Structures are given as C-alpha cells and as structure tokens.
Amino acid sequence: MNRREDCADVLIIGGGAAGCYAALTLAEERPELSVLLVDKAGIERSGCLAAGVNALNAYITPGHTPEEYAAYAAQDAAGIARGDLLLTMSKRLNEVTRRMEMLGLVILKDADGRYAARGWRNLKINGENIKPLLAAAVRRAANVRVLEHVDIVDLLKAEDGRIAGAWGIDLRQDAVVYLRARAVLCATGGAAGLYRPNHPGAARHAMWYSPFNTGAGYAMGLRAGAEMTSFEMRFIALRCKDTIAPTGTLAQGVGAPQVNARGKRYQAAYGNTTSERLYAVVSENLAGRGPCFLATHGITEAQERSLERSYLNMAPAQTMRWRETGRGPRTADVEVEGTEPYIVGGHTASGYWVDTARQTTVPGLFAAGDVAGGCPQKYVTGAFAEGAYAAESAARYAASHPLPEPTENVAKVQVRVERLREQSSRPSLYDVDALEEAMQQVMDEDAGGISTAYRYTERQLGAAAQHIARLTRLSEDLRAADAYGLLKIYELRERLLVCRVLIAHQQARRETRWHCFAENLDHPKQDERFEKYVNSRLRDGRVEIILRDLVGEGERYEHTFRA
Amino acid sequence: MSIRLEPEKCIGCGRCADVCPGNLLVLEAGRAQLRDARDCWGCTACVKACPRAAICYTLEASLGGAGGRLYAEDRQETLTWVLRLADGEEQRITVEKHQANDY
Structure with a gap:
C-alpha cells in the first residue's frame, strides 16, 4: 500500500451537514488557519442528506424563543437531554438558516417576504440541493482543502492524552493516509445498520438513515477513551411503509390524521412525543388493530401533485410507488411502519459527551452533528449550529496549542493496516456480510429490534452481549483484498463496538424511560432513580458505565480537565 | 431500493462514482459498475449526476416495485423526473428548483 501524510491546524472528519458548515465557519471567521476536511465519499452527496431534505425542522419562528425550543426538546426526551447544549444550539438556529439562504437554499416565503412556517418550528424549503450547495461553498473556501474518498479509521493521540490527528484509508489510491492536526472536529454522523432492517435482502439498504453512516466517529472516540452518552436512547423513525419515506410531510403538510385499520384515530390515547407516536403504531398493531395509516384519502388533486413533487425532493421512492401502483395519496391512505433502531444524536441524544464548546473528554477533540450527544431534535439546522460552535472552539484550541506528536507513527499504522491484507494464520470461515447479518439478527432478536416490537428483557440483553463478543472475535480474522475490502472490515468493527x-447502556438503564426507544420489559415504568445520563467509556478494553446528574434548564456543564 | 446501470449509454465520465455516498460505483474498463446492488441506499445522487440517463432508479420487488424505471434530467432551473413504467408508458414530473415544497 502507498502512504500519504499531511497536516493542518484543524482537521474535520466527515463532510456532511455539520462538517461542511464547520469548514464554512472557519473559512469566514479564521481564514489564517489551515483546514483539512476529509470525507469517506464525495461531499456533493455524502452523509444523511444525500437525497435532500424536506423541511428545516428546527427554527425559532416569530413569537417563539430559543428557550421554548430547548424546553420542547428536553420534554420530548423525557428529561434526558442537556439543557445547556439545547439552549446554545437553539440560539443559533436562525443565524445558520439565513446563511443557508445566502448560499442558495430556497425557503418558502409569504407575501411580506417572511419565511412561511410549517407549524411553530419548521420552515418549508426545497432541500433537494442542500448538499451540493454546501459542497460548492466549501470548495470556494481558500483555507479549506478537501480530501475525498478517504475513510478515517482511528484517531491519533499524543503522549499527554491530547488529540494529535487521525489516520485512514484512501479508497481510490489504495493508500494509508496519516493526518496530524492541532485540533480535530469529529462530524461523522450516527450509526445505521446495527439492527436487521425492514427489508433484509435485495433492499437491505432501503432505510431511513444513511447506511454509510456506520458509527465510525463513536467507535474511534471510544477507542481513544472518549466518554459517550445516552446510546440507549435509540432513534426509531415512523415512516411510510416499504419506501421508508418521511411521514411528517403527510401528517403536518396536508394534515393527515393517523388511523388504525378500523378507521379510529388512536394517537390521543398514547401521548404525542416522538417515541409515543411510534409506540402508538406498535401498540395498535400488537392489539390486532393494525395496520395503521395516514388518512390522506380525499385530499385534492392539487395537494396530490404537490406531494409528489415534495417527495421527489427528498424521497423519490414514495412518488414512484404512487405512480407505479396508480394509487396516489388522494385515492389510498398511506400505511406507516417503524424502522429498525439507529443511534443518532441529531434526533435523540446519543453521542459524544461534550461541553458547551462542543469539546469531548479528549482534549482537542470536538464533536458536532449526529455524532455529538446530549442535544436531541437538532436536525439539520442544529447540526449546522453545532458545527459552528465546534469549529470556533477548535480554532481557539488550535491557535493556542502546538502541533502534537502522535504516539503511533505512520510506519506502525501502515503495518497494522497491511496485516489485514495478508493471509491470516487462522483463515476465517466467514465474510463481512455473514458477520454483519449475524450481528443484525442478534440485535433484532435480543436487543429490541423490529421483530420484538423494540422490547427486550435483561436476559435477552445478556445473550446479545455474548453474541456480539463472539462476532467481534470472529471479525478479527477477516482479511481484505483491496482498500474497499478494508473499508468493509472497518465498518463492521465500528458497528460491533x-x-x-x-447493550451496556441498555443494561444500565433499568427502567423504561421512553417507549420503543428503550423498552425494558423487566422494568416497564419510568423510575426517578434513573433521572440521570447513562454515560460510558472504554477503559482497559472494558465498557465502564458512568451515571451522571442531569444538567437542567439554566445550568451548565463544564469538563473538569484543563485543556 | 436500488439503481440499474444501462452500460450501452455509459460514457465513462465517472460523475456517478464521484457522488455516490457509499463508494458503490466504480469505473471498470471505462464504464461504471455497481459493486453490489443490495448496498444502494436509493439516494438517486448518481441518477441526477449522469449526463446520459444511463442510470435509473428502481423499486425492488419487496418494496412494492412494478418494473418501472425512474430517470432524472438535471438542468439549471429544473429537475425533471422521467418515469418509464413497465408497459412502456412514460410520465414526466418537473420540479422547479426555485420553488419550495408546499408541504
């Protein structure tokens, strides 16, 4: 394999919404700093916004305040969210929205030129080109270099524990890429592909979240000793059946109510938080009143045409399905289903444990977007806001710290990588696909996947832990023929970790704080003893669980180490 | 959810490989190849990027697909989706880029 080395003041890992916005922030505010943005694919369409996005779901509309948004998000998470992170994020939602409009994002306006809201916190947009717009702006930035088709595998640290850079694989040049930096900003997104998906087989990647977001940032952070929070607060999306297209466009857009197979509106009996809306569907199905639908039947022809275009701007499968079957939403209600669970800090609160500067517990390592925890309901604009905070903090850190020497040099890294290309002394009976399928089955059956209606017992979690340990051992014998093969091995290992x-988080939260997201059948109620964050880190190869006190409204958490 | 390549139309420009968020498209012998159709997310980035309509989007049978093919014509002001149904009927839907979603 070839070898390539580079260095920068700030290294940004991941060129999705948060990473691109972080780069733009540094281009505007800190043009004297050198920035390297690395993405495992091409930034035009990488990350979870590849197909587009249908609305900006986090915006402070006139008459509302950032405090209200923060309170809403905390309440939706049943209190397990960071008040300080939510409030700081909320305060920048409108600023980043204006900036995106300046970059060319189309936002619907009323006759007076004000943004037209969809509800009290949403704006209507044409988000089909949101990633190409971001990518074009990043490419214009003089102090930002973009490295694409490079998969970052692990972080580099200095002797004193500070961040020192990261290394990865150039998928096109078949090279080990070794990058040193004064500060690193992790924006790799969340994790999909942990659980058996709705459609295993030919359509296994027809999923809500990007199947290429494999939890890389969580895994590299854990291996570097970083503390994580709230993994047990899984996110499960309620989507249009089969196409896994968004439901909000139908529910909020044309005001379609949710009805069960008997035509009864059921939602009010379950509450209306994000997890309760999913729980309602699951419960109606289990009670024999399924399937559930968004009752769109009877909408106007103009509404139907408009919906077709909206879906083409974010999830073309849905429009195609309507056209192919000849039964559009005007003639047939749209069936809904829950997806498999994901770990994603932009919707729920899973991710790096950070302070308000968005610094992780590894000095010099910052996090933003879906990989950053404690701040649910951030959505796209919240990811931008966090990208801005993390970029500014990383810049301050980089300006006041010299370039550290990584403990692991490039030759050592290369040996480690090339070992995976050599014949193993214990050739594996299995390939990546077989182990991934096994992992997804274990998670589905024993850690609360679709097949158990997202529920689990502690006995099942114990079995899941044993299976994942077995699969992790088996993954060590995998070998690759080329750089893409290496990528597949690394992605599997990330997911297994x-x-x-x-599972350790699920075992630690011995209550049911949220239906479906963490439904523990041995402890089916909320328990005030768990009004805590469940955090974790790897210590000497073991998962250490830390219960931390809640950081409520008006309070602020700061790391105690001196960075 | 996946895509189909129509190799006779491919000119080997590599735009699809540049934009695929999963690195699933590669150029081999001057033509685009899909590593594994099962791994496609269905984001349609490549469908929009292809200048020759050599890539179409399809619904898998397990997702309710009925054999149709969806192509995209990406122009300065518009994005036109061309749906060719299994019986040969062609339907076109044009989305104005400057127009926000109504919903």
Missing part, C-alpha cells in the same frame, strides 16, 4: 456499548 457500537452494539457492544449500546
């Missing part, structure tokens, strides 16, 4: 830590 995320599964392992997730």
